[in-house]
Structure formats: C-alpha cells, structure tokens
Ligand code: SF4
C-alpha cells in the first residue's frame with residue numbers, strides 16, 4: 001500500500017508553504033514536495049525541509065509535568081487540569097481577573113488563538129497578547145490610521161509582477177527564502193531591486209542598489225526618498241488628489257530632508273539616495289517590502305508610516321504588482337492578530353474601548369453585558385514587567401519569552417516571582433523550565449485548523465497523525481481548562497471546524513471563510529472575504545480605503561535619533577536579526593540536527609577594521625556587553641557589516657539579554673534593532689577554540 | 690553522459706534548502722555543500738567528471754564511470770579506504786558517518802531519476818539556481834555567465 005499524502009501548511013514562517021506528508025499506519029514516513037501548490041510550487045527552505053524532525057522528536061513532551069522540589073513529576077490530564085484550574089481560581093479570588101495574564105501564540109491556529117482570548121476575556125481580563133508585540137505591533141498601530149488596515153496590501157505572489165522592489169529592513173532571501181522566488185522572478189523580468197539594510201545580506205546580493213543605512217536611521221532615509229520624489233515632481237498627483245489626504249503636511253515635513261542631510265545621518269551616499277528615489281518613483285508598479293528592521297525600533301510606528309507615505313505618494317496601492325508588504329514572521333502571526341489575541345483589540349480589530357464592538361461580541365458569546373473589560377490589558381512586555389507584582393498567574397501557549405523578550409534577565413526574575421506559571425509547548429523550553437505546570441502540546445501536523453499567512457491568505461492545515469504520548473492540541477487543552485473554570489456553556493466545541501464557524505460570525509473579514517470552503521480551496525482564501533461565495537480579496541484598496549472618508553492619510557514623520565547611541569563606554573552599535581537555518585527563539589530549530597549542523601552556535605559579526613583595531617580574531621569567542629548584560633559569542637569577521645556595527649542573531653539565549661527594552665509609545669514594541677555595546681576579550685581559561 | 694546538475698550560482702541566496710532536502714532524501718548530511726561568501730554563495734556537488742580522479746584513484750575499482758549515468762559506486766568492492774575522498778578536486782566526496790560508511794556524493798538522486806522524478810534539490814530551490822540540464826545547455830549558460838559577469 002502506498003502511503004497517504006496529506007497536504008499541510010509549514011509550521012515555521014508566514015510564507016505558508018505547502019508541505020506534503022507521507023503517512024503510513026498512523027506515522028509520518030516521509031515528505032514530498034507540493035509541486036502543484038500555488039503558494040510555493042514545491043519549493044521549501046531549509047526549515048521546511050527539516051520540519052519532520054519536530055514530529056516524534058525525542059525531546060517532545062509526552063505527558064503533563066508539574067514542578068516539585070525533587071524535579072519534574074508526571075501527572076495525568078485530569079490532575080493537571082484540576083491543578084491549573086484551582087491555581088487560576090485562587091489567583092482570581094485573591095487578586096481579581098487582572099492578576100491573570102495569557103500569552104497567546106502566533107505558532108498556533110486561528111481557532112486556538114480565538115479560544116485563548118475568549119477564555120481571558122470571559123474571565124474578565126484583556127491581559128492577552130502575543131509575540132506580534134515583539135515583531136509587527138508597529139504595523140498595526142502604524143497602518144490602521146493610514147490605510148485603515150494593518151496588513152500586507154498585496155499577495156506575495158504579486159512581487160513577481162513589480163517593476164521595482166524596495167526592501168527596507170527586510171532580509172527576505174534569508175528569512176523567507178521561498179517568498180524570494182517571486183523576487184527572483186521579478187528580477188528575471190527586468191525589475192529594479194533596491195535594498196536598504198545596514199548589512200550586505202543575500203537579499204542585497206541581487207540588488208541594483210544597496211543602501212547601507214545606519215541602524216535606527218531608516219526614517220531619515222525614507223524621508224529623503226520622499227523629498228527627492230517631491231522635489232523632482234515624480235509624485236503621482238492624480239492618485240494623491242483622488243485617494244488621499246494630508247499630502248501637503250507630509251511634503252512640508254520632508255522639505256529639509258535633503259539627500260545631503262540624510263547622508264550625514266544614515267551614512268548612505270546622497271547620490272545613491274537620489275538614484276533610488278527616482279528609480280522607485282519611475283518604475284511602476286513598485287512594491288515596498290519592510291520587516292523588523294523597520295518595526296523593532298523605539299519609533300517603529302512612525303517608521304511604518306514613513307514607508308506608507310512613500311507608497312502613497314507614488315500611487316502604488318490597489319493594483320497588481322504594487323503595494324506595501326510588511327513580511328510577517330510566524331506562520332500565523334497575521335491570524336493571531338486577526339483573532340484578537342491582542343490586549344487592546346477584539347477579534348476583527350474592534351477596540352476593547354468601543355462599546356459596540358464589546359456588545360456585539362458579548363451577544364455572540366451569550367455572556368453577561370459588561371463581561372469584557374473596557375480598558376486595554378497588559379501587553380507582552382508589560383505582563384513580563386508586572387509578573388510577580390500585580391500579575392500573579394501567567395498562561396503561556398507556545399511562547400518562549402525568556403529568549404524572545406528584550407532585557408531577558410529582568411523577564412526571568414519576573415517569571416520566577418509568579419504564583420502560578422503554566423506553559424503549553426512542544427518542548428521543555430527555557431521558559432517552561434521555570435513553570436509550575438507544563439502541558440504537552442501537539443505540533444502542526446498533529447492537529448487541524450486554519451492559519452493565515454503574511455499576505456492574509458487563510459489556509460487549512462489538516463491533522464495527519466496523532467501527537468506523541470499524551471500530548472494534546474492547544475485547543476483541546478484550552479477548552480478543557482475553560483470548562484473546569486466554570487465556563488462550560490461558552491466552550492461547547494468538539495472540533496476546530498466548530499470554532500471556525502464561530503469565527504465566521506465574530507470576525508467580519510472571515511465571514512465567508514467557512515471550514516467547508518477552506519478545506520476545498522487549494523490556494524486558501526484571502527481575507528477580507530465578507531460572505532459565502534465571495535472569492536476573497538487578494539489585493540486590498542482597489543476601490544477605497546476602510547477609513548471614515550474612504551481616503552488614505554499621509555502622516556508627517558519626524559526623524560529622531562535612536563534612544564541609545566554609541567558613546568565612549570559602548571562605542572559599537574549592536575543590531576539583531578535572523579539566520580536562515582533558525583526560527584525565532586530556536587525552540588524548534590535548535591532541536592533539529594540538520595539545522596544545527598548549518599548554524600550550530602551564537603555568533604557575532606564584526607567588520608574586519610573593527611576586529612583588527614580591537615584585536616578580535618575570527619573564530620574566537622568574544623564578550624558582547626551592553627548596559628543590560630553580557631554574552632559570549634564566536635566572532636565572525638566579515639565586511640558585510642558596516643564599520644561600527646556588530647550583528648548577532650536572536651535565536652540563541654543570550655542576545656536578548658543585551659537588547660533594549662525601550663518601547664515604541666504607540667505599538668509598545670521594544671527597540672531590538674539598535675543598542676550601544678562594546679566587545680571584550682574572553683578569559684583564555686574558559687575560552688573554547 | 691548528458692545530464693548534469695547545473696548550478697547557476699548568480700541566483701543562489703544561500704538558503705541551504707538544497708542541502709537540507711538532500712540530507713532528508715538520502716539520510717544523514719546533505720551531499721551538496723553551499724559555500725557562502727560575502728557577496729555570493731556557490732552550491733558545490735559532484736561534477737560527474739568524465740576522467741574522474743576519484744575513479745582513477747580507487748584501488749579496488751569500486752568507483753566506475755558509466756557513459757549513461759555518470760560515476761557510480763559498486764558497494765561490495767569498496768573497502769572505505771578514503772582515497773577517493775582525497776582525490777576529489779572539489780572536496781565533494783566524503784565517507785559517510787559511522788564505521789563502515791560508504792563514500793557519498795551527489796548521484797543526482799539516482800533512485801528518483803529512475804522513477805522519472807527530479808532531484809529534491811532542484812524541486813526545493815526557491816530561486817531555480819539548480820536545474821538538470823544537458824551538456825550543450827550547460828556550456829552555453831556558462832559562456833553567457835562568464836561574459837555577462839565580466840561585462841556588467
Ligand atoms: S519559507 Fe517559510 S513556510 Fe516556506 S518552507 Fe520555509 S519556513 Fe516554511
């Protein structure tokens with residue numbers, strides 16, 4: 001008998017590649033390339049290729065575990081859930097609902113995110129948030145008032161149709177390799193590729209022009225681009241007149257942002273800025289792709305708006321091949337946001353402060369009026385700060401804040417002070433080790449549900465096999481926990497399909513994305529899909545913007561220097577990012593041998609001139625110190641980083657002990673991307689060659 | 690032989706997908722080696738040399754060149770002495786992991802080829818840097834590349 005072929009959606013990133021599993025006798029025996037997939041045409045990156053290692057991994061959690069003085073003690077599900085419910089109820093009774101916190105997960109399905117925020121809100125708190133806070137919160141806060149929706153305007157496949165691609169703070173080739181197929185295709189058709197990044201990344205390898213901007217100065221560059229476009233009269237006047245507001249103010253704000261000024265701030269030659277601006281404005285349609293190089297700053301919200309201004313000024317919205325593409329990271333970070341796993345937003349992006357949105361949801365849930373609190377809850381970073389103080393219990397679904405959050409030492413202390421810390425995960429992660437109770441969760445192929453990729457493409461990923469041991473889908477765990485907390489009537493679900501049917505009613509853009517349709521849609525469906533029979537919306541804003549007057553808004557964006565600049569004590573700038581072999585906190589990829597072989601350890605990249613000056617030798621360990629902490633890493637000497645800048649990936653514990661926890665005032669996203677640091681020699685006696 | 694794994698390194702983005710896919714398909718580490726440099730990456734794999742140094746060096750005649758399918762290994766004859774590894778000018782032959790590991794190198798997914806399927810590295814590569822091509826095409830593309838690189 002030949003094995004059954006089950007098409008699933010890759011568990012790693014938000015490109016949403018199809019990955020066919022070969023299943024025999026209830027076990028995955030192999031993998032095949034989904035050559036006929038409209039998403040990835042069979043291509044997979046290194047992580048997708050190694051995804052099978054996550055199923056039946058020897059370190060997978062197989063039973064609930066409770067921490068005791070003598071170590072981890074396994075227990076059955078009934079006991080584990082009773083314990084969890086009792087401890088949560090204790091906290092509720094003693095300190096009220098706002099002493100509870102819920103970390104939802106961009107690695108879980110839409111259904112699971114929906115359920116977790118429902119649980120939090122029915123218990124009376126908006127303290128529910130997830131890692132989007134750490135990557136693209138600025139996209140939501142930045143774009144909502146500008147375009148009316150904070151999501152990618154065009155599908156990733158559209159990149160192939162662009163005549164010009166401008167990357168700002170995105171290393172797409174390395175971090176979303178399969179999406180790069182469309183970029184490569186555009187380039188084959190003669191498109192111009194412009195890359196603004198401090199480092200000469202593989203994305204920059206194919207660039208016609210690389211703009212090596214100093215970390216934290218992107219706004220100065222974007223403003224100067226807009227300046228040149230307006231100065232040369234290259235703006236799309238008809239588009240600006242008929243579809244936008246506020247152009248004059250934005251134009252005034254960049255009047256002094258000359259390329260010469262920008263050169264002094266960003267380090268990019270004025271001539272290149274002028275050239276890039278002209279190429280971008282003249283090659284239509286053009287796309288602007290940005291990522292965490294833009295969002296993870298103290299002024300991330302503003303930087304996102306500066307990107308939007310550029311796209312609006314050139315009329316690159318609402319048509320094929322154009323657009324503003326924030327490349328979301330996690331496989332379902334878009335979906336987790338859509339589902340309202342955010343402290344200030346309900347499913348479908350209604351504000352918790354809007355009485356109508358709350359009332360509509362309360363009516364749908366059938367709970368008492370006033371159940372959902374009318375004030376925003378704590379964000380990820382705020383929950384961590386409040387942990388052990390006003391926040392007494394924390395439930396984390398597939399999140400690993402000890403590695404992913406900035407200023408990691410402070411996070412560890414906070415988690416250690418909690419009365420109750422519950423973690424659901426595949427592995428005993430760094431964070432799970434400090435939990436009181438750890439519940440074993442199911443991996444992507446062991447549960448079914450929907451996920452939404454970076455370009456709003458909702459796809460169904462079916463269950464192919466059973467989870468190992470006693471592990472269970474997060475949806476199962478949340479439902480059982482909720483029932484024990486007295487919320488039985490609100491959690492009647494038996495299947496993910498039932499939850500999605502409720503989502504159809506709770507989230508208007510998902511109204512037409514029924515389980516039946518989704519399961520039969522080989523390319524998924526792009527939201528908004530407001531009713532049954534609607535084909536979905538691949539390209540946003542073709543007719544109008546979902547703003548009160550249907551127009552997009554320009555925002556004047558002032559440039560401010562980063563909060564921490566290199567000085568005498570910390571003379572270098574530390575910036576962080578990813579490597580192709582790893583994923584975020586590394587909880588999955590660092591346990592995958594094939595990926596560890598490719599990238600086994602934490603390294604820090606440094607320019608040869610700085611290395612020579614500081615006596616840093618390639619391949620040797622070096623200490624990296626900021627005002628917040630210290631780590632050791634292997635030095636990589638390469639002129640792909642500019643002088644004065646060092647780069648470290650954040651997949652390993654260490655990097656985020658150093659980063660800055662200053663947050664953007666609107667998005668409250670931490671400023672991961674620029675911190676002042678110095679390098680120190682490592683004592684020879686504990687140095688490893 | 691007229692079927693080569695053609696590597697267009699100007700397209701490669703160093704994503705290592707080919708290497709990982711190869712390792713999964715064949716078990717163990719990949720047989721393709723993505724060499725990453727500061728401004729480019731070059732995936733290296735067996736060239737299927739016609740006058741192959743590895744074949745010439747093998748004292749047991751365990752490696753043989755076949756006009757139709759390139760270099761192949763007769764497992765029963767191989768003593769795992771490692772001379773072929775030393776002989777390969779590209780460093781793409783290695784002894785497999787563990788005791789008794791056979792010499793391994795890219796065989797252009799022989800098993801898949803016999804079933805009429807493409808090698809996994811070709812299927813997985815997001816930028817079409819890898820393809821299976823005949824000799825004429827390979828030579829043609831090489832010339833274009835070489836001159837193209839010089840001109841631009
Ligand atoms: S690009 Fe993203 S979705 Fe595609 S295989 Fe790689 S990790 Fe998975």
Ligand code: SF4
Pocket residue numbers: 734735736737738741742743744760776777778779780781782794
């Ligand atoms: S292993 Fe090396 S020497 Fe032998 S055929 Fe391949 S490339 Fe040539």
Ligand code: SF4
Pocket residue numbers: 700701702703704705706707708723730732813814815816817818819
């Ligand atoms: S899969 Fe393609 S792009 Fe990626 S490393 Fe291999 S050859 Fe290069």
